[in-house]
Amino acid sequence: MVKIDWEKLTFAFMPTKSNIRFHYADGKWSEGELTSSYDITLSVAANVMHYGQAAFEGGKAFRCKDGKVRAFRPDENGKRLNSSARRLLMPEFPVEKFVEAVKTVVADNAEYVPPYGTGGSLYIRPVMFGTTPQIGVAPSKEYELVIMVMPVGAYYKGGIKPVDALVARDFDRAAPLGTGNIKAAGNYAASLLSSKHAHDNNCAVALFLDPATRTYIDEFGTSNFLAIDKNGNYVTSESQSILPSITNKSLMTVAADLGLKVERRKVRVEELADFTEVAACGTAVVITPVGRIFDGDKVYDYHLTEIGPVLRKLYDRMTGIQYGEVEDTHNWTVECC
Ligand code: PLP
Numbered sequence: 619m620v621k622i623d624w625e626k627l628t629f630a631f632m633p634t635k636s637n638i639r640f641h642y643a644d645g646k647w648s649e650g651e652l653t654s655s656y657d658i659t660l661s662v663a664a665n666v667m668h669y670g671q672a673a674f675e676g677g678k679a680f681r682c683k684d685g686k687v688r689a690f691r692p693d694e695n696g697k698r699l700n701s702s703a704r705r706l707l708m709p710e711f712p713v714e715k716f717v718e719a720v721k722t723v724v725a726d727n728a729e730y731v732p733p734y735g736t737g738g739s740l741y742i743r744p745v746m747f748g749t750t751p752q753i754g755v756a757p758s759k760e761y762e763l764v765i766m767v768m769p770v771g772a773y774y775k776g777g778i779k780p781v782d783a784l785v786a787r788d789f790d791r792a793a794p795l796g797t798g799n800i801k802a803a804g805n806y807a808a809s810l811l812s813s814k815h816a817h818d819n820n821c822a823v824a825l826f827l828d829p830a831t832r833t834y835i836d837e838f839g840t841s842n843f844l845a846i847d848k849n850g851n852y853v854t855s856e857s858q859s860i861l862p863s864i865t866n867k868s869l870m871t872v873a874a875d876l877g878l879k880v881e882r883r884k885v886r887v888e889e890l891a892d893f894t895e896v897a898a899c900g901t902a903v904v905i906t907p908v909g910r911i912f913d914g915d916k917v918y919d920y921h922l923t924e925i926g927p928v929l930r931k932l933y934d935r936m937t938g939i940q941y942g943e944v945e946d947t948h949n950w951t952v953e954c955c
């Protein structure tokens with residue numbers, strides 16, 4: 619067994635036993651190859667270095683109560699990777715082959731999956747990028763898909779303790795009809811400055827508005843926006859410039875299972891004053907409650923010292939399914955080993 623202090627895990631990079639790699643050339647993807655190396659040999663003229671033809675994904679696998687390791691909805695990651703690939707003119711990767719690759723790399727790294735009860739998980743990070751050396755602006759001819767895994771704990775310090783957010787009024791994270799709805803690497807580079815601005819103002823995360831009008835709430839730099847209104851309804855943003863979050867999609871189902879009304883709609887910034895609970899949701903952040911949101915001189919304060927009661931129920935049901943404590947009635951989990 620590897621020596622890791624499971625309780626102290628954060629969201630830091632850590633090499634593990636292996637990653638799995640596929641190469642695309644002459645119109646087809648290779649068979650996967652497990653390797654212990656984290657290095658690649660790449661020309662400085664490779665497309666990805668200049669024109670950023672690159673997309674990634676994020677998923678998780680969990681050591682369950684019965685000792686088995688299960689990945690959470692890896693098919694959804696495969697489908698979203700393909701939607702990113704289509705938008706960036708990269709080749710799609712067959713979803714079934716993707717799920718098999720996830721199972722293979724998770725199983726090969728079983729000793730790195732945090733034990734049940736520690737609150738940790740194995741983060742799954744696929745990345746696809748264009749490798750052909752070229753200087754004209756055109757899609758690459760060859761590509762690499764690497765799926766790496768690493769044990770992780772909470773993304774934000776303090777686990778599910780409330781964090782503060784700053785409304786990004788400096789830059790937008792995506793153009794109105796740009797790449798905001800895919801996991802293009804460039805979106806994240808473009809969000810770094812606003813995130814730094816948030817951090818400089820003692821906020822953990824930036825909250826972006828719709829880039830066309832800056833009237834509606836889009837999403838956080840790391841995650842989707844969700845709120846509970848005064849009637850106990852689940853409210854989340856509908857926008858063309860946000861990532862279709864697998865966590866949010868799953869939570870909407872869980873919320874409906876728990877009897878909550880789900881509203882996926884445009885959310886005006888001023889509505890922040892009316893919500894009783896607000897959170898960021900995503901694979902990495904799970905459900906992270908938001909205590910205060912700063913927007914210029916305005917402060918929206920939810921007076922939280924811990925996660926609120928409705929979000930707590932959603933959190934418990936969702937993580938219960940992931941850790942195999944609650945029946946997986948939607949068949950979301952995939953056994954890896
Ligand atoms: N929005 C952004 C910008 C993200 O980076 C993420 C993380 O993947 C999400 C939303 C949440 O998506 P998911 O729940 O699929 O992880």
Ligand code: COI
Nearest residue numbers: 676677840900901902903
């Ligand atoms: C994820 O949640 O998987 C992401 O990719 C978000 C990133 C901020 C770590």
